[in-house]
Amino acid sequence: xxxxxxxxxxxxxxxxxxxxxxxxxxxxxxxxxxxxxxxxxxxxxxxxxxxxxxxxxxxxxxxxxxxxxxxxxxxxxxxxxxxxxxxxxxxxxxxxxxxxxxxxxxxxxxxxxxxxxxxxxxxxxxxxxxxxxxxxxxxxxxxxxxxxxxxxxxxxxxxxxxxxxxxxxxxxxxxxxxxxxxxxxxxxxxxxxxxxxxxxxxxxxxxxxxxxxxxxxxxxxxxxxxxxxxxxxxxxxxxxxxxxxxxxxxxxxxxxxxxxxxxxxxxxxxxxxxxxxxxxxxxxxxxxxxxxxxxxxxxxxxxxxxxxxxxxxxxxxxxxxxxxxxxxxxxxxxxxxxxxxxxxx
Numbered sequence: 019x020x021x022x023x024x025x026x027x028x029x030x031x032x033x034x035x036x037x038x039x040x041x042x043x044x045x046x047x048x049x050x051x052x053x054x055x056x057x058x059x060x061x062x063x064x065x066x067x068x069x070x071x072x073x074x075x076x077x078x079x080x081x082x083x084x085x086x087x088x089x090x091x092x093x094x095x096x097x098x099x100x101x102x103x104x105x106x107x108x109x110x111x112x113x114x115x116x117x118x119x120x121x122x123x124x125x126x127x128x129x130x131x132x133x134x135x136x137x138x139x140x141x142x143x144x145x146x147x148x149x150x151x152x153x154x155x156x157x158x159x160x161x162x163x164x165x166x167x168x169x170x171x172x173x174x175x176x177x178x179x180x181x182x183x184x185x186x187x188x189x190x191x192x193x194x195x196x197x198x199x200x201x202x203x204x205x206x207x208x209x210x211x212x213x214x215x216x217x218x219x220x221x222x223x224x225x226x227x228x229x230x231x232x233x234x235x236x237x238x239x240x241x242x243x244x245x246x247x248x249x250x251x252x253x254x255x256x257x258x259x260x261x262x263x264x265x266x267x268x269x270x271x272x273x274x275x276x277x278x279x280x281x282x283x284x285x286x287x288x289x290x291x292x293x294x295x296x297x298x299x300x301x302x303x304x305x306x307x308x309x310x311x312x313x314x315x316x317x318x319x320x321x322x323x324x325x326x327x328x329x330x331x332x333x334x335x336x337x338x339x340x341x342x343x344x345x346x347x348x349x350x351x352x353x354x355x356x357x358x359x360x361x362x363x
Contacts, residue, residue, distance in 0.1 A: 025064045036060040047075060047160060048130045049094050050084040061155070067201055070307070071216040071300070072163035076201045078155050081107075083137045091131060098130045099175065100162045101223060103185055103194055107156030111136040113180040125183040125190055127175065127227070129165070134180070159197050163220060166296055169255060170224040171247045172286045178227050189229055193222040213307040217300075246272070247282050251293070258298050261324045265290045298323045299338050302331070306347040316343045 062079035325331040
């Protein structure tokens with residue numbers, strides 16, 4: 019089963035709780051400079067769920083004000099996007115000259131590699147917290163994931179940093195409901211489900227952002243280059259299994275020059291070949307985690323997603339994930355066995 023880790027302040031002396039908490043947040047979420055009117059009577063708790071590619075956290079906390087400074091970024095930069103869903107209380111964030119003021123069910127996206135100012139204002143009691151009902155506690159979810167795994171051009175996502183996104187209707191409601199259910203009832207999923215779930219979640223995040231870009235009435239969030247890049251990346255996703263997928267084939271399919279294609283990706287900080295390789299590796303990693311594919315050799319999975327050389331695939335996978343494909347699959351099989359399900363089923 020997927021079991022969350024829980025961070026509470028029970029047993030931590032009152033005078034140490036504020037510093038203890040934010041040091042723990044720096045290790046598990048992101049490092050920030052924080053102030054709070056309730057620093058001397060600080061209370062918070064966090065449940066964290068590791069989904070492999072992404073991490074989902076539920077945070078209940080008294081009011082605070084946090085800033086991520088250039089020095090914090092230089093000291094520690096995980097290169098993540100963080101998506102915040104407000105459940106109780108009010109919150110807000112400023113980044114890239116924009117400001118999102120959030121009420122319950124609102125969603126926003128921000129980048130840990132850029133400075134930001136965030137705040138949370140607690141409102142109303144939260145029953146069932148440690149030590150009984152705790153007055154004035156905010157509640158929210160944070161989904162964090164590497165920027166490069168979001169199946170959406172970085173230039174498109176950047177236009178929606180610190181923008182209020184609806185979580186009560188449409189795609190936002192689907193995403194919110196899935197995140198809330200997952201953190202509330204994690205035991206219904208197994209470790210082998212984690213990568214499948216993260217793939218679904220990231221697809222929903224991308225769909226929500228793309229929908230907001232498409233429906234922006236002012237047109238200020240869209241541009242021909244960004245639209246073309248999104249079309250190209252969607253095309254690449256569909257064609258990842260084709261071994262002959264190449265810059266020239268992609269350029270030809272979109273009636274542009276190879277040089278223009280490389281310029282589009284250069285603006286995103288990645289090469290065409292590098293992005294194809296990254297997306298193929300993510301598909302392979304997902305398949306290696308799928309117990310239904312345990313009977314398919316590693317070489318078969320590599321071939322399925324366009325890798326024609328086993329040695330090249332093994333090197334690329336190890337460089338990306340710190341383990342060989344076979345070792346990665348074996349470890350997940352062991353985790354499934356430890357969780358009570360037969361390994362390899």
